[in-house]
Amino acid sequence: MSLWRSFEQQIDAMVDQYWGEPVELHPMIPGSVTGDPTADPARPVINTTCVFMRPGAKVVGEGGDSYSRNGAQQVASECWISIQDARLGGNIFAWKQHDRIYLPERDQWFEINYISPSATGRPDIHLLIVQTEAEQPMQAPAPMMAPAPVEPPPAPAVPPHGTLIADAVLEYAPIPPPKKPRKEKKKKKAKEKKKKKGKKCH
Secondary structure: OOHHHHHHHHHHHHHHHHHOEEEEEEOEEOOOOOOOOEEOOOOOOEEEEEEEEOOOHHHHOHHHOOOOOOOOOOOOOOEEEEOOHHHHOOOHHHOOOOOEEEEOOOOEEEEEEEEEOOOOOOOEEEEEEOOOHHHOOOOOOOOOOOOOOOOOOOOOOOOOOOOEEOOEEOOOOOOOOOOOOHHHHHHHHHHHHHHHHHHHHO
16 A cells, blocks of 8 residues: 555544544435435445535635635535545445435435545535425415404494483583672662661661
8 A cells, every 4th residue: 555545544534533423325216307216225325424514614624625715716505525435335436416415413414416536535425405394495474464444433422311321320410590790789788778777767
């Protein structure tokens, strides 16, 4: 074995130890135009370790991938796993488009889009996110109908005198007679004094 191969294996082991996470590779049979893929019984499910990568990981050196900041490009909506050839059974071409990838720690399913082979024995498997029913975008609710206008209650009629309302009788105070002018009162008092004087004289 070449000396650099032994160093490569040591570095791969360190990368998986520090940045690796469990992964399940599920072989699938592509479905029809309207059908979903089904499990392929001819190929076994593989449980191993990989390094999950997203755009921007190269910029910060995540996953042991050193990359210059100058000219770094991020691809929108792309993710992939970096995995050793030996962990794939020694044949990366046995894995095809539409095979499924499950990351148990993230509880998320992916589908293989394409595979980038590696001269150093660590290929990248590019993935597409598989949406579950719980992750489907919610539909906008139907527009609510405006409520019908509520008519105000009719004004209560003024009850006649003595009508019972809420166990109480409405009583109206009598209207006082109009006050007489003060001059008439003085004239009456003067007449009464004269009458009293006439009675005394008799």
